[in-house]
Amino acid sequence: MxxxxxxxxxxxxxxxxxxxxxxxxxxxxxxxxxxxxxxxxxxxxxxxxxxxxxxxxxxxxxxxxxxxxxxxxxxxxxxxxxxxxxxxxxxxxxxxxxxxxxxxxxxxxxxxxxxxxxxxxxxxxxxxxxxxxxxxxxxxxxxxxDAPLKVSAATHVGQGVTATGTFHPRGKEHFIPFMEKLLAEGGMFFRNGSGALMTAYVAAGRLLGYYETELKSWDCMAGLVLVKEAGGRVNDFFRNDGLLLGNPYLVACPGVYSQLAEMIGPSLDD
The missing domain is CATH 3.30.540.10 (Fructose-1,6-Bisphosphatase, subunit A, domain 1)
Incomplete structure (x- = not known):
């Protein structure tokens, strides 16, 4: 460069x-x-x-x-x-x-x-x-x-709070099954109504992860950079024209990303 x-x-x-x-x-x-x-x-x-x-x-x-x-x-x-x-x-x-x-x-x-x-x-x-x-x-x-961000060091969903939600019609059927699995594993859920803020909170280590059955790109574009730079993991949000159409969305600290992805199942990559 x-x-x-x-x-x-x-x-x-x-x-x-x-x-x-x-x-x-x-x-x-x-x-x-x-x-x-x-x-x-x-x-x-x-x-x-x-x-x-x-x-x-x-x-x-x-x-x-x-x-x-x-x-x-x-x-x-x-x-x-x-x-x-x-x-x-x-x-x-x-x-x-x-x-x-x-x-x-x-x-x-x-x-x-x-x-x-x-x-x-x-x-x-x-x-x-x-x-x-x-x-x-x-x-x-x-x-x-001015304070650097770093994702949580947790290795299990029971060690903190996970944000989740559903809003748009596509994907609502996946929300309740995910919630049941999260609670069964001793996790706790959170939602504040702003996808951008919840993504930022993952980057800050305040939340372990954030799953949305469908999110639009303007809700998460800025936050995706924060999560990556803070050491977190993100799903392939841009597949199938995600920029314009939106997609299922998962960001999380490395220690719980796979656990959350397994709870969500194949719909995360649909």
Whole structure:
């Protein structure tokens, strides 16, 4: 890698962190007046909601990234995709955890991830409710604020807490069987409504792992980099056009990844 390429990546990394923090503060402004927000439902799923805050924050991030890096592609939860064939593609969730956001729960964040040559390369997840910025870059480590992240050293699901959930119609039938196996092994489950934050918590060693029957790429793109840089394992999320369609999702510390994957079964790789 040339020094020019390093400088280019460093500029994108710095911009991702700064933009995530700025967008998160914009989100807090909306959050404080959430009772006045216009809320819409996506399709027939009453739990899948979007607010004017989501749309305006994504527009803000997209405009800023276009100004800074006009040659880059973009994929956002609310505004769709552009130039996905570009070498660098930003994958954005302006408010991950919108249902929490609109209901006054402090479990939401801004997630900004970057693919380079089709691989997750850097990410920033800003949680303004807890003053935490999770961030990482391939080969440079992962951090919460300035503290390095490291996954748990646990070797059994009974030694900590595992995040799990199901949301989209595809894969719901796999959720209860997984839960039964997790509880039978002495594990405990957790869910806070934000896939990005739960992924970051795996990287931080707060959670042993996180399994979702189906997740979208904007919910996990930034976090995948953090988990890898913190020493964790991830499943093959990008198979079968996972970038656009989503897939079953598992991230975990090395000591419990295989145990969780066995509990999930073949559906993890469907």
């Amino acid at each position: 040339t020094s020019q390429q390093l400088l280019d990546i460093n500029a994108r990394y710095a911009s991702a962190k700064a933009l995530a923090l700025e967008a998160a503060q914009l989100g807090m402004d909306f959050y404080r007046k959430r009772e006045a927000l216009t809320i819409e439902h996506k399709g027939d799923d009453l739990q899948d909601v979007v607010s004017i805050a989501d749309k305006q924050i994504e527009a803000f991030i997209r405009e800023r990234l276009t100004q800074l890096f006009p040659e880059d592609g973009f994929l956002g939860e609310e505004s769709g995709s552009a130039d996905l064939g570009a070498r660098c593609v930003w994958v954005i969730d302006p408010i991950d955890g919108t249902a929490c956001f609109v209901n006054g729960l402090h479990n939401w964040c801004v997630s900004i991830g970057l693919l380079i040559d089709g691989e997750p390369h850097l990410g920033a997840i800003a949680d303004p409710n807890h003053n935490e910025l999770f961030h990482g870059c391939l080969g440079k480590g992962a951090f919460v604020n």
